[in-house]
Amino acid sequence: MAEQHTVTDGKHKASTNAGGTLLGNSRPSAVGGGGRGSLSGGLTQPAGWQSLLSFTILFLAWLAGFSSRLFAVIRFESIIHEFDPWFNYRSTHHLTTNGFYEFLNWFDERAWYPLGRIVGGTVYPGLMVTAGLIHYVLNLLHLTRPDLHLHLPADTGTVEPGGGATGRLLHRHRPGYISRSVAGSFDNEGIAIFALQFTYYLWVKSVKTGSVFWAIGCCLSYFYMVSAWGGYVFIINLIPLHVFVLLLMQRYSKRVYIAYSTFYIVGLVLSMQIPFVGFQPIRTSEHMAAAGVFALLQAYAFLQYLKDRLTKQEFQTLFFLGVSLAAGVVFLTVIYLTYTGYIAPWSGRFYSLWDTGYAKIHIPIIASVSEHQPTTWVSFFFDLHILVCTFPAGLWFCIKNINDERVFVALYAISAVYFAGVMVRLMLTLTPVVCMLSAIAFSNVFEHYLGDDQKRENPPAEDSSDEDEKRPSGNLYDKAGKVRKHVSDQEKAEEGLGPNIKSIVTMLMLMLLMMFAVHCTWVTSNAYSSPSVVLASYNHDGTRNILDDFREAYYWLRQNTEEHVRVMSWWDYGYQIAGMANRTTLVDNNTWNNSHIALVGKAMSSNESAAYQIMQSLDVDYVLIIFGGVIGYSGDDINKFLWMVRIAEGEHPKDIRESDYFTPQGEFRVDKAGSPTLLNCLMYKMSYYRFGEMQLDFRTPPGFDRTRNAEIGNKDIKFKHLEEAFTSEHWLVRIYKVKKLENREPLDHKPRVSNIISKQKYTSKKIAKRKRGYIKNKLVLKKGKKSSKKAV
Amino acid sequence: MNWKGDVYTSASSNMASGTSGFGFCLPVTSFLLILLLCVQSGGSQKKKENMLAEKVEQMMEWSSRRSVIRMNGDKFRRFVKAPPRNYSVIVMFTALQPQRQCSVCRQANEEYQVLANSWRYSSAFSNKLFFTVVDYDEGADVFQQLNMNSAPTFMHFPPKGKPKRADTFDLQRIGFASEQLAKWIADRTDVQIRVFRPPNYSGTIALALLVSLVGGLLYLRRNNLEFIYNKTGWAMAALCVVFAMTSGQMWNHIRGPPYAHKNPQNGQVSYIHGSSQAQFVAESHIILLLNVAITMGMVLLNEAATSKGDVGKRRILCLVGLGLVVFFFSFLLSIFRSKYHGYPYSFLIK
Structure with a gap:
């Protein structure tokens, strides 16, 4: 533990650096947004003041963004959160110790036993490579001790646990300044959102300038995005959509042509370099829109070229014929290829985005993940607070003053808001655009209300003009600049609004924004900063208890079991067992093999002897379950149990039937009224083994489950093939050892005793007669008969 | 049920x-x-x-x-x-x-x-x-x-x-x-039946009708296609999508909650669901309206500052916009607070 401290020192350095790289890169875009509009800045030396101010503010915003992400580290300790990050950590570790090529060829025999998993080819390596690179650079500079690499993921992790899985963007707004800090995560999404933003920024830039240079930059950023997250499909569909809409709006220009052609070709080739993506970009339906638009764009450009050679009348007919023909041909080709099997149809995951009921019926494993649920308005408000109401206003302004780039922003906003509505997780892609658009809305307001009524000496239109190239939001400011001029023409009218109203508006708006900042801090510290591996509970007096059962149990596994034992658990804990306990798992969070998961689910939901057969066939040595009944932890396995049953039923409908686990009234209950199948299934028995002896409270009977508020129905649980190996302090994790086969199967029942045999003990009659005496006229008592009978 | x-x-x-x-x-x-x-x-x-x-x-x-x-x-x-x-x-x-x-x-x-x-x-x-x-x-x-x-x-x-x-x-x-x-x-x-739903023609017909209607309109007004370029229309459409999504209509569509809950004991009707994990249809409509009001307030504020015209009128416009934003936002916040237990902040309205 003493060592821990020194490491922590090094780690903070590292995390600062990591933060610098992550956030520093996003700075140009932020400057695009925020560079303009220091209203009173242009008093003496506009350029100097402005850059100093914007730099300071950006730096402060970055600092705030960074430190808010440190909540978790301060409250708990530097530890990797959740589930997926553990895998990322493990593979980064592999990468740094064995080198890049070894990593690409990594076959992980410790996961998905007995199948194994080809990690190199089934992973988006962007995150690991990034973390590995930072580690490498730091090592090069001798900043850290060699053993830092163990902690490095935690360091990059600290960059954003605050924003965490939902990737909330910290949006800091000051009069006229907009800056954002992108939340990263040691989950893929962390760097992916940054990559996404950067790609879009470069795309907009290349559309604006029409230069191949920016388009190539966009491709590189896209490549990074592809390497980091499966969400790259969003980019490869949104950019073609943008181009397509531009064509429809007759906003075609050479710039668009250059940008898209370069982007599509180079981006396609680059994206195919990632082993996991491979030939997907030309073989799956998700990517076909991009190809179709590419073909269409070529046809369009060719017709545009012909325009010069033909008369207007000829051209008109040819043009419409050509374009519609091209579109038709592209469409039919795609359909034909899909039917003949050259192109894979939409995968279930994407299909479920359109047909929202699809996953529930066909792919329970997707529907079971809480991140894939639709979004209520509460979670919108929780993540975005006031932005959720103001960003439509920004969108309104954007569309009212449309140009090429704002088309993109509008499309982005609409598609992202749709996806966020379908899946909570995709809120991640929505937040950047929401921040941008509400920044537009707010800065529009401040633009008009904040300025003093004094005349401005130099209309700042000229310094905005060089910056407004940078970003759609920045771009707005050339409009703003114009408005400014406009307003200064209308000086009297401007002054007419009066300083009082202006200051009231400004005050209230600032207050709203302040509330937003407070809200964000609260959300970050309360909701997104608990590392789920370590739980915290609060006593009545406000002191905090840390429940460290997970690590306790994993550490137990690591220390007390043989190195190659196989641990069976539900898939949620696969990555953690592999990462923390370093033991072989059967299934993990990479849910690539549904039938294998269903087999584990079947073992959990059958009775002990049936489960034992399955466990035998899978070579299971230990079974690990999570049980929250003692402390009232609601995310335990009994609460997830119905999903196990459902998934098992999907593959083994003959053996497992969901209805068996319900009471006749259709309820799922663990008390005496529960269905007998449930009360005797392996999961139930493992969860409640010896729980019946435990009285938690004087007010409740023994065996009272706090999570489900019920007294358990089966208190007398005995195991035949399993034995309890370990139960953590608060019973949160329970580990059972699977016994080897017995040499001789004992009978379940007592050997049958028949009266005849026992009585046939041979005794000589003579002796018996001689020895036994008897009483004469003894009263004989007949059993089973009543002495007195009533007359019927 | x-x-x-x-x-x-x-x-x-x-x-x-x-x-x-x-x-x-x-x-x-x-x-x-x-x-x-x-x-x-x-x-x-x-x-x-x-x-x-x-x-x-x-x-x-x-x-x-x-x-x-x-x-x-x-x-x-x-x-x-x-x-x-x-x-x-x-x-x-x-x-x-x-x-x-x-x-x-x-x-x-x-x-x-x-x-x-x-x-x-x-x-x-x-x-x-x-x-x-x-x-x-x-x-x-x-x-x-x-x-x-x-x-x-x-x-x-x-x-x-x-x-x-x-x-x-x-x-x-x-x-x-x-x-x-x-x-x-x-x-x-042991009889496997593959369910074959007759394609739902009503949707197709409705779509065809809509397309022909729009096509017909376009044809009739072919000399004056300006209205396609009407940005207000498009902006309205975009905002409709946005509002529908942010108020959780998609959740309603997938989960199919009841419109409102009527307490069988005392007959009280509650429009707001008590938990943050769920919502009623009525509730999402209320939220939609609140969102619209706040956005409108923002737009009005902007309009008041940029439009030309009578100063008094613009002042009123400005105040109305501000009122919309502040009042409805605090209302929204209070609804959120009532649903999200333990949320500490509120504004104007408890």
């Missing part, structure tokens, strides 16, 4: 009125049954086979005419209850008469028809499985005989033996989608 309760009550009240009417019927029918049984047991094996063949033929003939066979009490007893049989029968007990006001029955009936048709016109169609329906108004005695007091109910009558517990379809839990029914049938009878 409120509807089930409603159905239950209505059907049971019917039952009560029906009992007296059919009281005398029962002895007659049971007498008939005994007669029938006597005839059967008296007959030879051959006769039994004849009878079976006859029954199957009759069933086939009916089902070739209609995919779902309508049954009354007598038919039901003869073809479904009485042995000998070598076929499975799926029976839907329902109350389709309009005066019964069972809307669930109608929906279930549609699904059932889809399933029966998919079976009827599939290549695997055979005389092993028949789909029948018993309406309460045609065969109330059957309902009584089976102790059934809610509709709709799906039951499977296996070729041999009596129906077991699992032969009654668990409507409450699984719902009555024909896919689920097919799964249940496959489970009970």
Whole structure:
């Protein structure tokens, strides 16, 4: 533990650096947004003041963004959160110790036993490579001790646990300044959102300038995005959509042509370099829109070229014929290829985005993940607070003053808001655009209300003009600049609004924004900063208890079991067992093999002897379950149990039937009224083994489950093939050892005793007669008969 | 599952009125049954086979005419209850008469028809499985005989033996989608039915109508296509999408919550769901309106500052906008606070 401290020192350095790289890169875009509009800045030396101010503010915003992400580290300790990050950590570790090529060829025999998993080819390596690179650079500079690499993921992790899985963007707004800090995560999404933003920024830039240079930059950023997250499909569909809409709006220009052609070709080739993506970009339906638009764009450009050679009348007919023909041909080709099997149809995951009921019926494993649920308005408000109401206003302004780039922003906003509505997780892609658009809305307001009524000496239109190239939001400011001029023409009218109203508006708006900042801090510290591996509970007096059962149990596994034992658990804990306990798992969070998961689910939901057969066939040595009944932890396995049953039923409908686990009234209950199948299934028995002896409270009977508020129905649980190996302090994790086969199967029942045999003990009659005496006229008592009978 | 309760009550009240009417019927029918049984047991094996063949033929003939066979009490007893049989029968007990006001029955009936048709016109169609329906108004005695007091109910009558517990379809839990029914049938009878839904033409027709309408409009106004470039229209459309999504309409679409909750004890209607994990339809509409109001406030604020015109008017505009933003936002915040327990902040309104 003493060592821990020194490491922590090094780690903070590292995390600062990591933060610098992550956030520093996003700075140009932020400057695009925020560079303009220091209203009173242009008093003496506009350029100097402005850059100093914007730099300071950006730096402060970055600092705030960074430190808010440190909540978790301060409250708990530097530890990797959740589930997926553990895998990322493990593979980064592999990468740094064995080198890049070894990593690409990594076959992980410790996961998905007995199948194994080809990690190199089934992973988006962007995150690991990034973390590995930072580690490498730091090592090069001798900043850290060699053993830092163990902690490095935690360091990059600290960059954003605050924003965490939902990737909330910290949006800091000051009069006229907009800056954002992108939340990263040691989950893929962390760097992916940054990559996404950067790609879009470069795309907009290349559309604006029409230069191949920016388009190539966009491709590189896209490549990074592809390497980091499966969400790259969003980019490869949104950019073609943008181009397509531009064509429809007759906003075609050479710039668009250059940008898209370069982007599509180079981006396609680059994206195919990632082993996991491979030939997907030309073989799956998700990517076909991009190809179709590419073909269409070529046809369009060719017709545009012909325009010069033909008369207007000829051209008109040819043009419409050509374009519609091209579109038709592209469409039919795609359909034909899909039917003949050259192109894979939409995968279930994407299909479920359109047909929202699809996953529930066909792919329970997707529907079971809480991140894939639709979004209520509460979670919108929780993540975005006031932005959720103001960003439509920004969108309104954007569309009212449309140009090429704002088309993109509008499309982005609409598609992202749709996806966020379908899946909570995709809120991640929505937040950047929401921040941008509400920044537009707010800065529009401040633009008009904040300025003093004094005349401005130099209309700042000229310094905005060089910056407004940078970003759609920045771009707005050339409009703003114009408005400014406009307003200064209308000086009297401007002054007419009066300083009082202006200051009231400004005050209230600032207050709203302040509330937003407070809200964000609260959300970050309360909701997104608990590392789920370590739980915290609060006593009545406000002191905090840390429940460290997970690590306790994993550490137990690591220390007390043989190195190659196989641990069976539900898939949620696969990555953690592999990462923390370093033991072989059967299934993990990479849910690539549904039938294998269903087999584990079947073992959990059958009775002990049936489960034992399955466990035998899978070579299971230990079974690990999570049980929250003692402390009232609601995310335990009994609460997830119905999903196990459902998934098992999907593959083994003959053996497992969901209805068996319900009471006749259709309820799922663990008390005496529960269905007998449930009360005797392996999961139930493992969860409640010896729980019946435990009285938690004087007010409740023994065996009272706090999570489900019920007294358990089966208190007398005995195991035949399993034995309890370990139960953590608060019973949160329970580990059972699977016994080897017995040499001789004992009978379940007592050997049958028949009266005849026992009585046939041979005794000589003579002796018996001689020895036994008897009483004469003894009263004989007949059993089973009543002495007195009533007359019927 | 409120509807089930409603159905239950209505059907049971019917039952009560029906009992007296059919009281005398029962002895007659049971007498008939005994007669029938006597005839059967008296007959030879051959006769039994004849009878079976006859029954199957009759069933086939009916089902070739209609995919779902309508049954009354007598038919039901003869073809479904009485042995000998070598076929499975799926029976839907329902109350389709309009005066019964069972809307669930109608929906279930549609699904059932889809399933029966998919079976009827599939290549695997055979005389092993028949789909029948018993309406309460045609065969109330059957309902009584089976102790059934809610509709709709799906039951499977296996070729041999009596129906077991699992032969009654668990409507409450699984719902009555024909896919689920097919799964249940496959489970009970080993007959796999691939549900083929007739493509829903109403959607297509509506779309075609819309397209032709829009096309026609465009054609009529082909000289003046300016309105396509009307940014306000497009902006409105975009905002509609945004508002619909941010107020959680997609959640409503997927989860199908009730419109509002009426407390059965005191009859109070609550429009806002108490938990942050769920919402009512009414609630999402309220939120939608609030969001619209706040956005409008923002736009008004902007308008007030940029538009030309009378200063007084603009001042009013500005104040109205500000009021909209501040008031409705604090209202929104208070709703959020009431749902998200433990949220510490509020503004103006508690």
